[in-house]
Amino acid sequence: MTVLAERLPAGAHAEHHDEPTLIVKWLTTTDHKVIGLSYTITSVILFFLSGIMALAMRVQLSSPGGAGMSPQTYNELFTMHGAIMLYLFAGPFAFGGLANYIVPLQVGAPDMAFPRLNAFSYWLYLSGSITMLLGFFTSTGAAAFGWVAYAPLSSSVYSPGPGADLFIMGLFLTGFSAVFTAVNLITTIFYLRAPGLTMFRMPIFTWNMLVTALLILIAFPVLTAAMLLLFADRHFGTHFFTVSGGGVPVLYQNLFWFFGHPEVYILALPYFGIITEILPVFSRKPVFGYKGLPFFSLLSLLIAVPTGIKFFNWIGTMWRGQISYKTPMLFAIGFLLGFLMGGLTGVMLASPPIDFATHDTYFVVAHFHQVLLATAVFAGFGGIYFWYPKMFGRMLRDGLGKAHFWTLFVGFWLTYLPQYVLGLKGMPRRVFIYPSGLGWGALNMASTVGAFLIGASFLFMLVNLFVSWRNPIPAGDNPWDGHALEWFTSSPPPHHNFVKLPPIRSERPTWDFNHPDAPVLPHGRHAKEQPALVGVGSPAGTSGGPAQTPSAPADGGTAPGDGSGETGH
Amino acid sequence: MRTEARLLIGVAIFFAITGVGYWFWSSEQSGTAMLVGAVLLGIVPGSYYLWWSHRMKPRPEDRADATVPEGAGVIGAFPGSSIWPFVMGMGLFALVLAAVFGLWLLAPAFAAIFAAAIGYTRESRRGGTV
Missing domain, CATH: 4.10.860 (DNA Excision Repair, Uvrb; Chain A)
Incomplete structure (x- = not known):
């Protein structure tokens, strides 16, 4: 490992007592865990805001004739709902939030490679989100041209006013935020892994984040540049996308979909990673087909076939496992069912004869909502239930978690199954009103009831968080008998993450350490080798300065994972 | 590698x-x-x-056979806290708002960006100890 700086003198650690607190700590932090939580909390707040917009639209569509919403308001709501969910929630929630928190822990690193760049990324994300939302407070309202902002509809002629400009500039900032986070994650994974943690011993979650980061580096600069060109067309008299000056509107679509196609997997792969962490832990088995998963994540550019193979990996992981139906596992199974339906209908839409009939109908709406809710909501909140004990050192209540799951699950299917039928009956998407007599009313009402069930399900989560906060049940360090390195350190992890590291001889070092007599695994684990625990020479400075890897054999203390007896389970 | x-x-x-x-x-x-x-x-x-x-x-x-002590030692300077990412972020926030609401916002924007650039550099020259 490269040595970049000398150890701090012993006296330097006295600075720990001067650590900033509360708001100052939040504003000045460079700790990946605080930044990861900031991303998570911000994105979940935006998810709730966007969800309320969705409910308002569903009320409008619940019956023929609508509920009094103006077409302009409806257009603003569906534009901002889509933009917030795709740009500000689904991506940042996993890639900025969970990846920021979990990846350094899984690779045994003290922090992200560039902590200040990491903090800068978050502030860009937050200010970009606020910029986009500010459109609602302008006299002409928020952007109303759809989340893709196609030219020429998004030009200054057809979409005048600051709302559209704020949308473009918000995307400009968040685009940079995503690129910086991608650079940071790749560098962390390439340079800060623990000794023995070869690339093909990394957890699949980390692998998927690496592939996602590469996709982001390819896709997001193009989107950011397209936004800048669009802004120049609107204000500086350029004609990149306007026919009148010799421009080409289709160029915008080329640029946008060069971003948009990888974006599908930028949104999906992190959540596939979460599922691949949850399933083996609650099936009491290693991942089935470990080496195939990163390969097929890379191959995901071919879309359906590799994803189908990953489904077999996931089913193979559960096959003959000792499945434990805790809340995270239920969310993971909910993901499998929802994503299967969304994926299969996607394959249907790829068939031109079906696409001709269902293009721009509610069939498409149901398809992509099932894909996105399965990933960002089922897998994403499954990840929250899975890692919450690690983040806060306390358990969430399993009963309330299951109530959340079942309400969400019923609401999910009740919302979207009628929309498939509506699409086949010919209901177009992006309409704010429809006449009676078409047989669409009852199906729309069912869909609206389902949407409110989805909204209500999150009340269980909020109550769960409150109960956990008021009456904590200590989680211990490894409440689920987890596999990867994050379950080896304390809950919550200390500054710079690790006081001790186990020997790393497979893709699940914590499990190996806690089960030394388990049979040898197919991926090169050698259980009897190196049983000694290794400790850190001295803790790294929290007020800046060099961070250190574990240096010398310690007292051979017990595994942190033994604390699972404190969980109250 | x-x-x-x-x-x-x-x-x-x-x-x-x-x-x-x-x-x-x-x-x-x-x-x-x-x-x-x-x-x-x-x-x-x-x-x-x-x-x-x-x-x-x-x-x-x-x-695959490396032991944990082989990676021992200092691996890098990780600043514990810094205000400058926030200042730089707010500078860019003001910069994009200036593009929408008026050029007067460029003054606080550039002030924050330059202050953050200087702050970043000074921190780095001090070896990351804030």
Whole structure:
């Protein structure tokens, strides 16, 4: 490992007592865990805001004739709902939030490679989100041209006013935020892994984040540049996308979909990673087909076939496992069912004869909502239930978690199954009103009831968080008998993450350490080798300065994972 | 390091094949240019890593039999806290708002950006101890 700086003198650690607190700590932090939580909390707040917009639209569509919403308001709501969910929630929630928190822990690193760049990324994300939302407070309202902002509809002629400009500039900032986070994650994974943690011993979650980061580096600069060109067309008299000056509107679509196609997997792969962490832990088995998963994540550019193979990996992981139906596992199974339906209908839409009939109908709406809710909501909140004990050192209540799951699950299917039928009956998407007599009313009402069930399900989560906060049940360090390195350190992890590291001889070092007599695994684990625990020479400075890897054999203390007896389970 | 190099070069090869096919079938310039950019994104760092991987011993994290003490020591300076990312972020926030609401916002924007740039540099020169 490269040595970049000398150890701090012993006296330097006295600075720990001067650590900033509360708001100052939040504003000045460079700790990946605080930044990861900031991303998570911000994105979940935006998810709730966007969800309320969705409910308002569903009320409008619940019956023929609508509920009094103006077409302009409806257009603003569906534009901002889509933009917030795709740009500000689904991506940042996993890639900025969970990846920021979990990846350094899984690779045994003290922090992200560039902590200040990491903090800068978050502030860009937050200010970009606020910029986009500010459109609602302008006299002409928020952007109303759809989340893709196609030219020429998004030009200054057809979409005048600051709302559209704020949308473009918000995307400009968040685009940079995503690129910086991608650079940071790749560098962390390439340079800060623990000794023995070869690339093909990394957890699949980390692998998927690496592939996602590469996709982001390819896709997001193009989107950011397209936004800048669009802004120049609107204000500086350029004609990149306007026919009148010799421009080409289709160029915008080329640029946008060069971003948009990888974006599908930028949104999906992190959540596939979460599922691949949850399933083996609650099936009491290693991942089935470990080496195939990163390969097929890379191959995901071919879309359906590799994803189908990953489904077999996931089913193979559960096959003959000792499945434990805790809340995270239920969310993971909910993901499998929802994503299967969304994926299969996607394959249907790829068939031109079906696409001709269902293009721009509610069939498409149901398809992509099932894909996105399965990933960002089922897998994403499954990840929250899975890692919450690690983040806060306390358990969430399993009963309330299951109530959340079942309400969400019923609401999910009740919302979207009628929309498939509506699409086949010919209901177009992006309409704010429809006449009676078409047989669409009852199906729309069912869909609206389902949407409110989805909204209500999150009340269980909020109550769960409150109960956990008021009456904590200590989680211990490894409440689920987890596999990867994050379950080896304390809950919550200390500054710079690790006081001790186990020997790393497979893709699940914590499990190996806690089960030394388990049979040898197919991926090169050698259980009897190196049983000694290794400790850190001295803790790294929290007020800046060099961070250190574990240096010398310690007292051979017990595994942190033994604390699972404190969980109250 | 070789696995990392192969990964990046693999990305480059994938997009090179895609780019040739895309150009052959579409003769469309913007998409081809972007695919060339994706090839460079893989080939530039990938070949650098590959070049280095032949000139250095495998790092402890590259070896399956490495022990934890082999990676011992200081691995880098990690600043514990810094206000400058926030200041720089707010500077850019004001900069984009200036593009929408009025150029007067450029004054606080550039003030914050320059202050943050100086602050970042001073922190770095002090070795990361804030």
